[in-house]
Amino acid sequence: MTKLVAGVTVFQDMIGIRMSINYSEIDDSGNVVADNKRVDRIITDATMRSEATALMAGAQEILNGME
Numbered sequence: 001m002t003k004l005v006a007g008v009t010v011f012q013d014m015i016g017i018r019m020s021i022n023y024s025e026i027d028d029s030g031n032v033v034a035d036n037k038r039v040d041r042i043i044t045d046a047t048m049r050s051e052a053t054a055l056m057a058g059a060q061e062i063l064n065g066m067e
Contacts, residue, residue: 001033002026010043010052017043017052 007022019041025034043049 001028006036010055012056015042017049019043019048019052 003023003025005021005023009020009022011018011020021039021041023037023039024032025037027033043052
């Protein structure tokens with residue numbers, strides 16, 4: 001069984017920086033066994049936390065530049 005990432009959302013909440021991962025499960029024959037599953041985690045790794053913060057700052061810059 002293989003889990004394939006379909007999407008990732010990163011956001012700040014009251015606890016910390018949270019990552020929500022949407023994924024599908026694929027069997028050895030390539031058949032989708034489960035679709036649109038989700039797992040949420042608080043990012044505790046310092047490097048990942050720094051990268052997530054940079055990504056959110058970049059997104060804010062995009063919004064600030066919009067008319």
